[in-house]
Amino acid sequence: MITVNGQAVSLEKPITVAEYLAQNQYRIERIAVEMNGEILPKKNYAAVTLKDGDKLEVVSFVGSVK
Template identity: 45%
Template sequence: MRVNGKEITLSSNHKLLDFLEINQYDPQKIAIERNGEIVPKSAYHQVILDNEDRLEIVSFVGGG
């Protein structure tokens, strides 16, 4: 699986939400594209990741 251009290997299939928690992402502060499609936050607990997936995770940053 590729995450933000970096190759990683999943030991098993994970739900997207579990993957985010393991990797210390705050689901409320990110947007995710999986294989070219935006994943709605409401689907994070349903999406099962596969080693063939490509994720782009974008964090929201405040500022002024």
């Protein structure tokens, strides 16, 4: 089981951060991910596999730049 934004989430099988985000319709270009207390660079999303006990905070960017 992992925790995402404070909610417990069960995974049926090992998946990468990128796969988890895609399955949950996150728009990669509009989010930042903190994993176990550290910012996870976007370039690593496909290389990092989620494991039992991991904690993710997914933050969405809202608004526009002027």
